[in-house]
Amino acid sequence: MEYERLAVFYDHLMQGIDYEAWVSYVEKIIAKLKGEVCSVVDLACGTGNSTFPWARRGYRTFGVDLSEAMLKQALQKARTQGLKIVFLRQDIRNFKLEEPVDLAVCFQDGLNYILEPEGLRRAFQAVYNNLRGKGYFIFDLNYLPQIVPKNEQISVAEEELFTLIWRTNFSEKERLWEAEVTGFVKTRENYYEKFHEKHRERIYEPSEVWAHLTELGFTIQGTYQAFTFDPPHAQTPRIVYVGQKI
The missing domain is CATH 3.40.50.150 (Vaccinia Virus protein VP39)
Structure with missing residues (x-):
């Protein structure tokens, strides 16, 4: 969810x-x-x-x-x-x-x-x-119809306890913006838990x-x-x- x-x-x-x-x-x-x-x-x-x-x-x-x-x-x-x-x-x-x-x-x-x-x-x-x-x-x-990049964009948010990687696309035909988020959360020393979420906006x-x-x-x-x-x-x-x- x-x-x-x-x-x-x-x-x-x-x-x-x-x-x-x-x-x-x-x-x-x-x-x-x-x-x-x-x-x-x-x-x-x-x-x-x-x-x-x-x-x-x-x-x-x-x-x-x-x-x-x-x-x-x-x-x-x-x-x-x-x-x-x-x-x-x-x-x-x-x-x-x-x-x-x-x-x-x-x-x-x-x-x-x-x-x-x-x-x-x-x-x-x-x-x-x-x-x-x-x-x-x-x-x-x-x-954002005029200014959203049409190609995939990648951005990274990196902090001490987590790292988030965002991959975003915009479909002009469907008028949908989509972001796939991959996260790595530090659970203990040298161990990270990975998760994945997808977000879409019209x-x-x-x-x-x-x-x-x-x-x-x-x-x-x-x-x-x-x-x-x-x-x-x-x-x-x-x-x-x-x-x-x-």
């Missing part, structure tokens, strides 16, 4: 990401729309780093992810920090919360992992079903994304280059979408 082994290294690989800035950016979007938000669900929340800032700022907070390994870490860290967060192991294509929320967010290309357009539509429907009236859905999607056109959203009852409130208020263009690597439930 994706991220079951990488979960152990995920926080280390993602260090340097300013999750507080992510939340501040979303708050600026909400303020720009003159909206009010008291509760939020963080979809594809992983180990919880993107979820914790919401709880620290006083929001009623939920986190949803399919990876048991990732959620285990999220729960442990939330307890350590004394944060009250409801974490749920559910598929974001059909998740159900115990109560509707004012805001749903999904960042760091969590929705790109949905490989079929119908699956993306189902995820949008689930979000709609779990939002209060006039609630907001703010998310990002990788968008690149969606903005027109396709908005078609699904508007069909389901969302209004378009904004489309931006990630973490700015500038409009996206053909070379934009990551796009932020802002929808509101009618």
Whole structure:
């Protein structure tokens, strides 16, 4: 299962990401729309780093992810920090919360992992079903049709206790980005355990994304280059979408 082994290294690989800035950016979007938000669900929340800032700022907070390994870490860290967060192991294509929320967010290309357009539509429907009236859905999607290398790329992350080798390809015809990860984890002196995972993401056109959203009852409130208020263009690597439930 994706991220079951990488979960152990995920926080280390993602260090340097300013999750507080992510939340501040979303708050600026909400303020720009003159909206009010008291509760939020963080979809594809992983180990919880993107979820914790919401709880620290006083929001009623939920986190949803399919990876048991990732959620285990999220729960442990939330307890350590004394944060009250409801974490749920559910598929974001059909998740159900115990109560509707004012805001749903999904960042760091969590929705790109949905490989079929119908699956993306189902995820949008689930979000709609779990939002209060006039609630907001703010998310990002990788968008790399012009700049992703067409040939195989190899990268290596090497640390004292592990080595990760990434082989990535992009199929323009299928619009699929694929990464094969081979890892070597040090278990004791001069001994390493090997594991292998495969990750795949689909690149969606903005027109396709908005078609699904508007069909389901969302209004378009904004489309931006990630973490700015500038409009996206053909070379934009990551796009932020802002929808509101009618």
